[in-house]
Amino acid sequence: xxxxxxxxxxxxxxxxxxxxxxxxxxxxxxxxxxxxxxxxxxxxxxxxxxxxxxxxxxxxxxxxxxxxxxxxxxxxxxxxxxxxxxxxxxxxxxxxxxxxxxxxxxxxxxxxxxxxxxxxxxxxxxxxxxxxxxxxxxxxxxxxxxxxxxxxxxxxxxxxxxxxxxxxxxxxxxxxxxxxxxxxxxxxxxxxxxxxxxxxxxxxxxxxxxxxxxxxxxxxxxxxxxxxxxxxxxxxxxxxxxxxxxxxxxxxxxxxxxxxxxxxxxxxxxxxxxxxxxxxxxxxxxxxxxxxxxxxxxxxxxxxxxxxxxxxxxxxxxxxxxxxxxxxxxxxxxxxxxxxxxxxxxxxxxxxxxxxxxxxxxxxxxxxxxxxxxxxxxxxxxxxxxxxxxxxxxxxxxxxxxxxxxxxxxxxxxxxxxxxxxxxxxxxxxxxxxxxxxxxxxxxxxxxxxxxxxxxxxxxxxxxxxxxxxxxxxxxxxxxxxxxxxxxxxxxxxxxxxxxxx
Amino acid sequence: xxxxxxxxxxxxxxxxxxxxxxxxxxxxxxxxxxxxxxxxxxxxxxxxxxxxxxxxxxxxxxxxxxxxxxxxxxxxxxxxxxxxxxxxxxxxxxxxxxxxxxxxxxxxxxxxxxxxxxxxxxxxxxxxxxxxxxxxxxxxxxxxxxxxxxxxxxxxxxxxxxxxxxxxxxxxxxxxxxxxxxxxxxxxxxxxxxxxxxxxxxxxxxxxxxxxxxxxxxxxxxxxxxxxxxxxxxxxxxxxxxxxxxxxxxxxxxxxxxxxxxxxxxxxxxxxxxxxxxxxxxxxxxxxxxxxxxxxxxxxxxxxxxxxxxxxxxxxxxxxxxxxxx
Numbered sequence: 001x002x003x004x005x006x007x008x009x010x011x012x013x014x015x016x017x018x019x020x021x022x023x024x025x026x027x028x029x030x031x032x033x034x035x036x037x038x039x040x041x042x043x044x045x046x047x048x049x050x051x052x053x054x055x056x057x058x059x060x061x062x063x064x065x066x067x068x069x070x071x072x073x074x075x076x077x078x079x080x081x082x083x084x085x086x087x088x089x090x091x092x093x094x095x096x097x098x099x100x101x102x103x104x105x106x107x108x109x110x111x112x113x114x115x116x117x118x119x120x121x122x123x124x125x126x127x128x129x130x131x132x133x134x135x136x137x138x139x140x141x142x143x144x145x146x147x148x149x150x151x152x153x154x155x156x157x158x159x160x161x162x163x164x165x166x167x168x169x170x171x172x173x174x175x176x177x178x179x180x181x182x183x184x185x186x187x188x189x190x191x192x193x194x195x196x197x198x199x200x201x202x203x204x205x206x207x208x209x210x211x212x213x214x215x216x217x218x219x220x221x222x223x224x225x226x227x228x229x230x231x232x233x234x235x236x237x238x239x240x241x242x243x244x245x246x247x248x249x250x251x252x253x254x255x256x257x258x259x260x261x262x263x264x265x266x267x268x269x270x271x272x273x274x275x276x277x278x279x280x281x282x283x284x285x286x287x288x289x290x291x292x293x294x295x296x297x298x299x300x301x302x303x304x305x306x307x308x309x310x311x312x313x314x315x316x317x318x319x320x321x322x323x324x325x326x327x328x329x330x331x332x333x334x335x336x337x338x339x340x341x342x343x344x345x346x347x348x349x350x351x352x353x354x355x356x357x358x359x360x361x362x363x364x365x366x367x368x369x370x371x372x373x374x375x376x377x378x379x380x381x382x383x384x385x386x387x388x389x390x391x392x393x394x395x396x397x398x399x400x401x402x403x404x405x406x407x408x409x410x411x412x413x414x415x416x417x418x419x420x421x422x423x424x425x426x427x428x429x430x431x432x433x434x435x436x437x438x439x440x441x442x443x444x445x446x447x448x449x450x451x452x453x454x455x456x457x458x459x460x461x462x463x464x465x466x467x468x469x470x471x472x473x474x475x476x477x478x479x480x481x482x483x484x485x486x487x488x489x490x491x492x493x494x495x496x497x498x499x500x501x502x
Numbered sequence: 503x504x505x506x507x508x509x510x511x512x513x514x515x516x517x518x519x520x521x522x523x524x525x526x527x528x529x530x531x532x533x534x535x536x537x538x539x540x541x542x543x544x545x546x547x548x549x550x551x552x553x554x555x556x557x558x559x560x561x562x563x564x565x566x567x568x569x570x571x572x573x574x575x576x577x578x579x580x581x582x583x584x585x586x587x588x589x590x591x592x593x594x595x596x597x598x599x600x601x602x603x604x605x606x607x608x609x610x611x612x613x614x615x616x617x618x619x620x621x622x623x624x625x626x627x628x629x630x631x632x633x634x635x636x637x638x639x640x641x642x643x644x645x646x647x648x649x650x651x652x653x654x655x656x657x658x659x660x661x662x663x664x665x666x667x668x669x670x671x672x673x674x675x676x677x678x679x680x681x682x683x684x685x686x687x688x689x690x691x692x693x694x695x696x697x698x699x700x701x702x703x704x705x706x707x708x709x710x711x712x713x714x715x716x717x718x719x720x721x722x723x724x725x726x727x728x729x730x731x732x733x734x735x736x737x738x739x740x741x742x743x744x745x746x747x748x749x750x751x752x753x754x755x756x757x758x759x760x761x762x763x764x765x766x767x768x769x770x771x772x773x774x775x776x777x778x779x780x781x782x783x784x785x786x787x788x789x790x791x792x793x794x795x796x797x798x799x800x801x802x803x804x805x806x807x808x809x810x811x812x813x814x815x816x817x818x819x820x821x822x823x824x825x826x827x828x
Binding site (some may be wrong): 071072073237239242246247249252256258259260265266267268271279282284285288 | 505508509510511512513514598601602604605609611613616617661665666764766767817
């Protein structure tokens, strides 16, 4: 056993007081300083250990840790104004802590939501009982750009459409968890969950020592198992591949990560060929059959003979092979209709409709501008609301009322009036904060949480998820494309500290 | 239990080229180093232009607006990323391939290459001057050697390793022929007095040093060795890792393993080409080769290696793609 230093200060020491002296989370729930039942002293221990390290040493070690991300090429690509820049996802070295009880709640909520999403997708592609019953407007589903008629009456194994789901969860002032959106197409970020943990354990072993944390390194194995499970029936030892748009994609690092963790080839469209309704990959020894494709390219680009004819990323004939039952695609085609921001508003009702249960994780209140009451309310309260386009992702096109200038509000108003159905609005959520290392010292920054659920026959949720942090003061936008960073997310196992608080 | 790993054609191609580009970088650093050593007073430009000539870059060099001279040549190869045969361009290509290979290569390989690439993409002009040039060349060589060592110690030994080695061996053989070519005219120089003979041998010593073969050569050379012995050493020696002959023998072994262990039947034609190459090298005494014209012989070997590379590409890589790396 490692020797423990006798001088490590406990909670509430002078050093801690100094490090957190100026720290004021304001009205927001703080993930590290709020008193929480069931943390077994973990948050106090982490605060004390941070204080023992001290601000300057934290800065120096954080800089080394970020340098390591650059050396390792753990980067994503940002596209704007025709330039492409490789960036690291800024890593904040102060972990975010989730208690065992909190996690149990989140995990059950995520599983419930994934179950409802899959039942919903199965239903709408098999006649649409929920539409006939008037639970949500027919045109919202059938008129949705992400609704795929190709999927109608097409069977998928275990009724699973959303094999990989990322659920964006925020925490209000009172600490309650709420779902902000579902990502049922190709959610990204899981690589950072695992990489952040590795980085943390290399760079801050003293922060982690003795903490009994739920591990995160099982993701690849679980994902591979699910991908093998969903392969077409009767295939022994199925060949799984990850289909990537290639190295110029902003999430290429994640594609590499997933392929490596699963131990499967990362293929590009041109590596695959469809012959006799089977999908094959080109190897040095000729063609080899492929059974499950974890595709990280959008529906529109999958098959130029069915969707966008100009797509070079996809594989001609792929949809035909899929429909012939020779290959499985994960996620299924047409899941985008379920994670649409307009459909999101109906999720509590969708959950109740299929599962006969209330939603374990609440929605953020949402006004649907395609409906007149929603539009009227939004226009009347524009300065208080967050207005979001329904089709976009990555934080683009959002107007935050209380932060917007008069001109920005008028622009938003014009856009709303021009195409109300394209918009929803939500009250500003007082996202929780966590102490974050900034140039001014330790400061509160807003953050969210994206757990990742993997579903084959059953659903498994990776403990924790990606904590995305808005690195700018006061900012609520956590997206990596908009300057967000991330934190290591610790889910405490039941017995919190093996050796008691440091 | 264990699954037979498949090798995507694109991966095999990427490995082959990554190895080639890195081997090219190491050898170019060797050539630059030896060229500096050959500079004779008043004739620097001529020495440096030989480098352009043996790389068959005369046209590109002129087209890109360079005028012959030490600085222009050094900058063309060390700093001009737009010159496809420069060290920054080769490293860029190696890293590009490594990026596509990240699912396959070890994290340690990727990390080192990523850092090496970054360090070499901004070589300052003053680093190319005087005594700093040789140190720069050493850093470049060591960067590639570090890669080689990490690869040897971490890269999984399946087909990919064999394609990686093929790329390296073909490039290394090619580069050794170019290193020999830089001095071939010495062989035809009229024989002068003892003083001139010693000077000439010293220059050949420089060639051997550039190839890291000086001491090995001295171990096996007779005291009265001639330039032809040096040529024989670099062309056909069985123990020297950079000799063309050893590279060719290893290519044959690698292709044989791809066939026997991995069942790749597309190796037939490549094996024939390698046998032909070996026959050309080993089939007659080096003295006869020199008599027949060393430069012409080296040129023919280079053409054979190009044909071999093309055959491997056709047989195993994604030659169905018009933009296959070349």
